[in-house]
Amino acid sequence: MIDYDAIVIGGGINGIAAASMLSSKGKSVVIIEQQSELGGMAAHKREGPTAAHLLWNLNPKVIKDLGLGSISFDDLTSVDTICVCESGNHIRVKNSGAFYLDGRVVDTDGSFRKLTNRLSRYGVLLKKLAENAPFGTDDKLNSTQDILRLLRFGLSLKLLGKSQMRKFLQDILMNVSDFLLDDLPDGPLAGLLSADATRGQFSGPRNPGTVFNLVYRYGHGCELTRPTKGMENFFELLVNAIKKLNVDVKTHVRAEKIVIEEDAVKGVELADGTTVFSNTVLCSSGLNSMKKMVGISYLDIEDSRSIKNLRTMGTTAKVNLKLSKLPIFENIKGPINDCRFIVAPSVDYVDNAFNSCKYGHFSQTPVSESVFTFRQSEFWLSSIIQFVPSKLEGGWNEAAREHLKQVLVHSLSAFIPSLNELIVDFEVITPNDFAEDLGVEGGNWHHSEMSLDQIFNLRPTPRFSAYRAGPKGLYLCGSSSHPGGDIMGLSGRNAAIRVLRNTK
Ligand SMILES: Cc1cc2nc3c(=O)[nH]c(=O)nc-3n(C[C@H](O)[C@H](O)[C@H](O)COP(=O)(O)OP(=O)(O)OC[C@H]3O[C@@H](n4cnc5c(N)ncnc54)[C@H](O)[C@@H]3O)c2cc1C
Secondary structure, three states, X not given: OOOOOEEEEOOOHHHHHHHHHHHHOOOOEEEEOOOOXXXXXXXXXXXXXXOOOOEOOOOHHHHHHOOOOOHHHHOEEEOEEEEOOOOOOOEEEEXXXXXXXXXXEOOOOOHHHHHHHHHHHHHHHHHXXXXXXXXXXXXXXXXXXXXXXXXXXXXXXXXXXXXXXXXXXXXXXXOHHHHHHOOOOOOHHHHHHHHHHHOOOOOOOOOOOHHHHHHHHOOOOOOOEEEOOOHHHHHHHHHHHHHHOOOEEEOOOOEEEEEEEOOEEEEEEEOOOOEEEOOOEEEOOOHHHHHHHHOHHHOOHHHHHHHHHOOXXXXXXXXXXXXXXXXXXXXOOOOHHHEEEEEOOOHHHHHHHHHHHHOOOOOOOOOEEEXXXXXXXXXXXXXXXXXXXXXXXXXXXXXXXXXXXXXXHHHXXXXXXXXXXXXXXXXXXXXXXXXXXXXXHHHOOOOOOOOHHHOHHHOOOHHHOOOEOOOEOEEEOOOOOOOOOOOOOHHHHHHHHHHHHHOO
16 A cells, blocks of 8 residues: 655655655655654754754755745845854954955955955866766766766866866865965954855864865855744644644654565554555664664665764764843944854864864864844854864763854953843753764764765765665665755655656
């Protein structure tokens, strides 16, 4: 008995994107989500605001599949960056230009703007690759579509011009420290870009390939947005959209086992004892949790080993500080919640913070990205702290959480001197908390590290890069697949396209 054309395990952005694509093509689909609401890691919350606070690269095609074509105009607000400087000379980055808060231009020779424009040009190329399965994942380059795509990509490289093309290929593999310091002095602007390149990663700015990560992050042209009415409202919008598309949603129930007969998927057994039937299952959980649901005997030994060897260390914590009132910033024009505040005063500072993480500690001088959020008449300062290891030496206990909060507050006090007195409550959510709640090993931002050996055709593993895994009918649709994480939705969309092609 077949109930659905497809079952999607996990209702994060990629599960939602996969389900909407399949449903818009007339397939009957159900999403199984263990949390009480959809939204996954991005929407994960305790008392305070959600884990994700900004939209990096939300893909217009995903929004269109959901039938929300006009979302970019009505519901998203563009966000400026404030680079916090100990000297008090904070810098505002807006539309790729950098200004002191009194309006003076920072980079009078225009080198920062030229650099960010170069990154945007590169981003356009990567975006083309991100919106499709990696080349040749249909075992070989055999479809006309694949060949045309490859030719088009070759042409766009060629159109860069010979020297620019050579430069692109050289730059993309570089470490972001060398790349930035070729053009910029080491200071807050170089610090900002190196922090953006390494957020969510277990790599420091001197690791090879971190330019790729920076281009990936700026993939849609350096414009950063936030949902105007908040992240929770944004996910509500997506959930309503998939319900309109007739996708069934089962929340608060865990998928326990993927049912397999004669090496083909037959459905999913749920923790409440029921079974949902389908010949197609798309899984957006972490790969180790997929392996448990499938059962090791249904995976090739080589594949099991590749999954075990994936690098999945989580390095991002969220600290939410509830404030009695909003601090006053006389020199910041415009609404304060339309800004993100970055503490990363130099590349060296970012590299030092990474060094602590390498040895199982978090830095006493952390790299952070903070936003002010208003929720139900409460004020929160919500921070993402980088380089906070899931495998903390001594383990994650209350003292370690309190200590992490203290180092954050200390580093932000250069900017908000009264911060300590304003805090009425706080919560610290560690990478391990994300791992436990969501079934994502290490609580890794991208489910597995976005490093040169785990991208494109190598993502998540060379044999699973076509979104297919193990028994017939099983697909991977989470951010461990190409192109990776952020609130982008392309791993889910690409996987759904693959399902549609294979079931024609
Ligand atoms: C602290 C932090 C802050 C972040 N901030 C941002 C940000 O500001 N902007 C941004 O763009 N990105 C941000 N990210 C990254 C972003 O959240 C992820 O890249 C994105 O959520 C990945 O989406 P996904 O759908 O692939 O996976 P997930 O969001 O992890 O969704 C997977 C879903 O599967 C469910 N699941 C797993 N196993 C089962 C099972 N057995 N049964 C049922 N359900 C199951 C989980 O509960 C989860 O809901 C942040 C990440 C972290 C950790």
